[in-house]
Amino acid sequence: MSASAILHLEKGTCFGYRSGPPWKRQDRRLVEVGAPVKLGPGLHLLVAPNGTGKTTLLKTLAGLNTPLEGKLVLPAAVHYFADELKADPELTAGSFFRAFFKKGSLVRAEKLAADLRLDLRKQIGKLSRGNRQKVLLILAEIGAGAGEGSFLLMDEPLTGLDAETRAQVTALWAGAGAGITRLVVMHELESVAQASSLLTIARGQLKHAAEKTGATWMDTYQALQA
Amino acid sequence: MKSIRPWSLFRLAQAGIMSRSSCWLLLLGAGLFAWLAPLLTPWEENPQIFQPARAQAAWIYAWLALFTWLPYQASALGARMRRDGVLEHLRAGGMKPWQQCLQLSSALWIWAAAVVGVALLVCLVFTRPARAEEAALWAVLVCQYGALYFLCAAPLLLLGVCLGTRTAEVIAFLVPAGLLLSGLFGAVWLAPLLGGSSLAVFKSVWLALPHYHLADLTPRLVFKMGPLNSSDFFSSAMILLLQGVALSILGRCLYRTRS
Numbered sequence: 106m107s108a109s110a111i112l113h114l115e116k117g118t119c120f121g122y123r124s125g126p127p128w129k130r131q132d133r134r135l136v137e138v139g140a141p142v143k144l145g146p147g148l149h150l151l152v153a154p155n156g157t158g159k160t161t162l163l164k165t166l167a168g169l170n171t172p173l174e175g176k177l178v179l180p181a182a183v184h185y186f187a188d189e190l191k192a193d194p195e196l197t198a199g200s201f202f203r204a205f206f207k208k209g210s211l212v213r214a215e216k217l218a219a220d221l222r223l224d225l226r227k228q229i230g231k232l233s234r235g236n237r238q239k240v241l242l243i244l245a246e247i248g249a250g251a252g253e254g255s256f257l258l259m260d261e262p263l264t265g266l267d268a269e270t271r272a273q274v275t276a277l278w279a280g281a282g283a284g285i286t287r288l289v290v291m292h293e294l295e296s297v298a299q300a301s302s303l304l305t306i307a308r309g310q311l312k313h314a315a316e317k318t319g320a321t322w323m324d325t326y327q328a329l330q331a
Numbered sequence: 332m333k334s335i336r337p338w339s340l341f342r343l344a345q346a347g348i349m350s351r352s353s354c355w356l357l358l359l360g361a362g363l364f365a366w367l368a369p370l371l372t373p374w375e376e377n378p379q380i381f382q383p384a385r386a387q388a389a390w391i392y393a394w395l396a397l398f399t400w401l402p403y404q405a406s407a408l409g410a411r412m413r414r415d416g417v418l419e420h421l422r423a424g425g426m427k428p429w430q431q432c433l434q435l436s437s438a439l440w441i442w443a444a445a446v447v448g449v450a451l452l453v454c455l456v457f458t459r460p461a462r463a464e465e466a467a468l469w470a471v472l473v474c475q476y477g478a479l480y481f482l483c484a485a486p487l488l489l490l491g492v493c494l495g496t497r498t499a500e501v502i503a504f505l506v507p508a509g510l511l512l513s514g515l516f517g518a519v520w521l522a523p524l525l526g527g528s529s530l531a532v533f534k535s536v537w538l539a540l541p542h543y544h545l546a547d548l549t550p551r552l553v554f555k556m557g558p559l560n561s562s563d564f565f566s567s568a569m570i571l572l573l574q575g576v577a578l579s580i581l582g583r584c585l586y587r588t589r590s
Contacts, residue, residue, distance in 0.1 A: 167423035185423035190416035204342035
């Protein structure tokens, strides 16, 4: 994996934010890289308790913040899907996709929508929460799917989805887009059987497990948190 | 993001505006206002006033749109796109803030251009003078009016969008509307006090005021005074352009992608 790794995080790289008035800025450190981390194509899970800095880490990796210490170089096309990302409720899912995708990608988006049983003619505002989430998942998959070396950052993308759709989405992640590196923040570890690695934040340290240390990823998570 | 269209934000903004339908009412209203407002004048006593009154109504509507619908849409668009995280998403994908700013503003410039288009249509098709020489001068004047109006509208809408991404929608709406109000009427009222003053402070205040009154050629249309000569037109256009550049730079500084 390391040969084609897209993300290299050196030991000591610090993530957080600066707060306070401009003349009295203070660094608020949330996450420090304890040991070097290398992520290549595949599905990487980021699981950590609330308020530990997952979103700040993701935003920094997306290039929206700068690291407090260390340097970050990402030789990839970044696709960041924040937790608060929403599609315009007045648009239909079809017109939303038409705004983003050219012909070939649009056909793929429509096919994926059919697979996920998403009605493209319905206004997004009238869709259920799970179906609205599907709109963003399709945007993420088709947007990242075309480019080799894409880095997809997603903040809790499975929230609001039913068990069947979760299974469909995780199967899609496992099967499609060999060149895509996915870093996904989630809490529903039980719904992911196949993943390349797991990252967690324990006592302000970013920890990485490239392989399962138990029967499930939940065991790995608990081992890293211990 | 090669699979994503290069002008995706423009398309998304445009689709959002069109799905809200009020844009069609704006254009329908432009036609109806130019048609119906002159009927309120005593045109039966003097039918000659009917034609310039129709042209006047078309341009009054264009200015009204720049006071109301257009800045409201600009502020709402900026606020909505930032709140929904779309700007942050595209920023992470490599779309620079100035590109976002340009695409969002373009989505509104189209509607400002459409309002100007209706006014031009009314002036050039329905109220064009019958005599050939007069008609040629009328057409030049109307085109000058359209160009100057657009030089006022474009930076104000850009500022509205940028303020929408930074602050409350109501402020983002009121600032461009207030600037337009002061530039169209305030500058004219203050001209004798500030412009004619010998005090440098007053003169500086006068220079700093927006001078949108330069773009208001309605009296020339109504009284058939003919087009501005080219030096007057270019100096007015240059002043409005420089003001527009200053507002655009201010807008770009205020633009924010963070949701």
